[in-house]
Amino acid sequence: MATDTMPSAAELEGAGRTADDATNEAVLADINKYDFVTETKGVFKARKGLNAEVVRQISEMKGEPEWMLDFRLRSLEIFESKPMPEWGGDINIDFDDVYYYLKPTEGQSTKWEDVPEEIKDTYDKLGIVEAEQKRLVAGVKAQFESEVVYGSLEKDLADQGVIFTDTDTAIKEHPELLREYFGKIIPPEDNKFAALNSAVWSGGSFIYVPPGVKIDFPLQAYFRINAESMGQFERTLIIVDEGAEVHYVEGCTAPMYSTESLHSAVVEIVVKKGGRCRYTTIQNWANNIYNLVTKRAMAYKDALMEWIDGNLGSQLTMKYPAVYMMEPGARGEILSIAFASKGQHQDAGAKLVHCAPNTSGRIISKSISKNGGRSSYRGLCKVEDGAVESKSNVVCDALILDPDSRSDTYPYIEVEEQDVQIEHEASVSRIGEEQLFYLMSRGLSEAEASSMIVSGFIEPLVKELPMEYAVEMNRLIELQMEGSVG
Amino acid sequence: MSKTLKITDLQVSVAGKPILNGVNLTINRGETHALMGPNGSGKSTLGNAIMGHPTYEVTSGSIELIDAEGNVTDVLDLDASERARAGLFMAFQRPMAVPGVKLADFMRHATTNVRNPDRKEGEDLIPMREFRKELKGKMGQLRMDLDFARRYVNDGFSGGEMKRAEILQMAMLKPRFAILDETDSGLDVDAVKLASESIAEIGHEADTEMGILIITHHDKLLERNTPDFTHVILGGRIVETGGVELAHELHENGYDRIREMYPEAAKANTQMQEEDAVAV
Numbered sequence: 001m002a003t004d005t006m007p008s009a010a011e012l013e014g015a016g017r018t019a020d021d022a023t024n025e026a027v028l029a030d031i032n033k034y035d036f037v038t039e040t041k042g043v044f045k046a047r048k049g050l051n052a053e054v055v056r057q058i059s060e061m062k063g064e065p066e067w068m069l070d071f072r073l074r075s076l077e078i079f080e081s082k083p084m085p086e087w088g089g090d091i092n093i094d095f096d097d098v099y100y101y102l103k104p105t106e107g108q109s110t111k112w113e114d115v116p117e118e119i120k121d122t123y124d125k126l127g128i129v130e131a132e133q134k135r136l137v138a139g140v141k142a143q144f145e146s147e148v149v150y151g152s153l154e155k156d157l158a159d160q161g162v163i164f165t166d167t168d169t170a171i172k173e174h175p176e177l178l179r180e181y182f183g184k185i186i187p188p189e190d191n192k193f194a195a196l197n198s199a200v201w202s203g204g205s206f207i208y209v210p211p212g213v214k215i216d217f218p219l220q221a222y223f224r225i226n227a228e229s230m231g232q233f234e235r236t237l238i239i240v241d242e243g244a245e246v247h248y249v250e251g252c253t254a255p256m257y258s259t260e261s262l263h264s265a266v267v268e269i270v271v272k273k274g275g276r277c278r279y280t281t282i283q284n285w286a287n288n289i290y291n292l293v294t295k296r297a298m299a300y301k302d303a304l305m306e307w308i309d310g311n312l313g314s315q316l317t318m319k320y321p322a323v324y325m326m327e328p329g330a331r332g333e334i335l336s337i338a339f340a341s342k343g344q345h346q347d348a349g350a351k352l353v354h355c356a357p358n359t360s361g362r363i364i365s366k367s368i369s370k371n372g373g374r375s376s377y378r379g380l381c382k383v384e385d386g387a388v389e390s391k392s393n394v395v396c397d398a399l400i401l402d403p404d405s406r407s408d409t410y411p412y413i414e415v416e417e418q419d420v421q422i423e424h425e426a427s428v429s430r431i432g433e434e435q436l437f438y439l440m441s442r443g444l445s446e447a448e449a450s451s452m453i454v455s456g457f458i459e460p461l462v463k464e465l466p467m468e469y470a471v472e473m474n475r476l477i478e479l480q481m482e483g484s485v486g
Numbered sequence: 487m488s489k490t491l492k493i494t495d496l497q498v499s500v501a502g503k504p505i506l507n508g509v510n511l512t513i514n515r516g517e518t519h520a521l522m523g524p525n526g527s528g529k530s531t532l533g534n535a536i537m538g539h540p541t542y543e544v545t546s547g548s549i550e551l552i553d554a555e556g557n558v559t560d561v562l563d564l565d566a567s568e569r570a571r572a573g574l575f576m577a578f579q580r581p582m583a584v585p586g587v588k589l590a591d592f593m594r595h596a597t598t599n600v601r602n603p604d605r606k607e608g609e610d611l612i613p614m615r616e617f618r619k620e621l622k623g624k625m626g627q628l629r630m631d632l633d634f635a636r637r638y639v640n641d642g643f644s645g646g647e648m649k650r651a652e653i654l655q656m657a658m659l660k661p662r663f664a665i666l667d668e669t670d671s672g673l674d675v676d677a678v679k680l681a682s683e684s685i686a687e688i689g690h691e692a693d694t695e696m697g698i699l700i701i702t703h704h705d706k707l708l709e710r711n712t713p714d715f716t717h718v719i720l721g722g723r724i725v726e727t728g729g730v731e732l733a734h735e736l737h738e739n740g741y742d743r744i745r746e747m748y749p750e751a752a753k754a755n756t757q758m759q760e761e762d763a764v765a766v
Contacts, residue, residue, distance in 0.1 A: 433541070437537075437539050437540065438581060438584070439584065439592070440565065441538070441567075441576060442570055442592070442593075442596035442655060445607055446565070449567075453584060456584055458586070459587070460586065
């Protein structure tokens, strides 16, 4: 604990006390009175709303060094100064009605047996234990209400110098490494929600893969929002050193709640010379959740960055994974799947930024809209001055299942160089009566037939997923399609 | 188990325009029927109406399945899926491509549903091993490579591949009544011969004994599938029924004699074709 570098709770008491502070202390003193989520034993619960004091509290609870507190406070100012984005979807969030930090257990659990039962139950349902048993994944990080409570890492990876931990722990155990990149790929100035995350972030994964180390199985983490009106602001940083390789997989499900909930993550990735990184996400949020995420990777000489991004559920998702190709030979690939159903708006897409010569990028986007859902592809292809002989290829296909649903395409192309090759193809199709009839005439029910057409539509992306995720993705699509027709 | 497919005074419209004007046709299991007629006479419409294509509106008449005890199933009450499960099948003239869906996966679903008509969505499929073995056997019989089943349904198939895939589905689904809509069109002589042999083999296996309706312009497909009855359709009505010799005659001489003998139907047929041309 680096308490010497920051004000303690006692010190704060003396200076500039306010009525709010008194309220906070009452909360801190008598936290058990707050039964904030049934059967979850909270140790600390921040109050709703956001100001510098809340940010200080979060930082203090975590025992962070001063530079991080300064970073948070600076980010808060940026957040407050930035207007809400006027593009994308309708964002209707009362920032005063959100919890910004919840900590369900004291410290980190190192053994599975130590993880509280109710949390285990949740993970049982998510299949984490099976995944661990089958050793399909190298290490499991699970985020439950803001804090990582369970983590394990294969010994041989640790022996090779691979670091896979939560970001809070990384501040303490790998401060120099973390500080070198943290907030550098996505500075808080980038956008309002990146600034918000920077001010109140908690949890997330920190991964470092040393030069030449190739991890040939996916690292995996599950995230889950499980508190009403609670924001989740995880912060992930992945550093792939020269010639190293990693595939990181993140999956989300969330239970249904009646009031709005905010998820705003930041994921920063650096892929150094000759390195490869693949980051796979399947998110299936409850219908009331705002999912506003900033993901960006910087790929250096001859490095490859791949984002595979599947978005289901949520009230509004705004997410555009980006690859900045910083040096010659860098490559970026982004595969995006969006599924928008009733009351859902997926504003998803991708960004390719060519900052150096001979860089190449590809975006494949597939979106599905049904039952009045709306999906938008929003993508940027940017070629900076001097990035000669760069190539970008964008293909976005939309499938609309019924007349109530909607699909839009917003491609942004900014080219400051002559000698480049940019291709953009877009298609929109409606699920065909002829296709449905053909499948049904072979004995498939209408729901099965629709589901099969949709699965086929996204198949080119699903086959890129690890086996268990491909199965899960298809199952999610089937669940989404059930009862949707007839 | 259904023994007879009985079509009575069937009238069908597409977008409010009458196409079939009272078709009567009875097919018993084990029988082969040929249906011939000039373009626009309503051949494919009859097939689509029997299978329950939503675009084809039955305005009058009935389609029934009758079992050995005389119990009647009203086919018009069933959607396409239920009709398939009741034992009806159509090999399409131009089957739809379904990109991303592997032929084997599609056929495993279809075969499971047709064999377990009461299966609900999400319930178990035929075990993979069992299905694969059977599929492999049928594909061998049709001289198809097993790799073919891993391709996406009709996606980028040649004309011949499409038709063979349709026959493969018929072989796996073992319908009680099969409609083959111009399965010979677009095929070269060898491919027609192979299709013809396959249909004969599959259609009359001990456990199938299908009633078959072959819609065609030619008599090549009929060489190995000698029709018990040949029907001529003109202007949305079956105007003449005969034996195999009628099929040969039409193949040799075309429909001039038919048009002369049935001027009203010929006039209706011409009208339908003209309206078609205007609509296009």
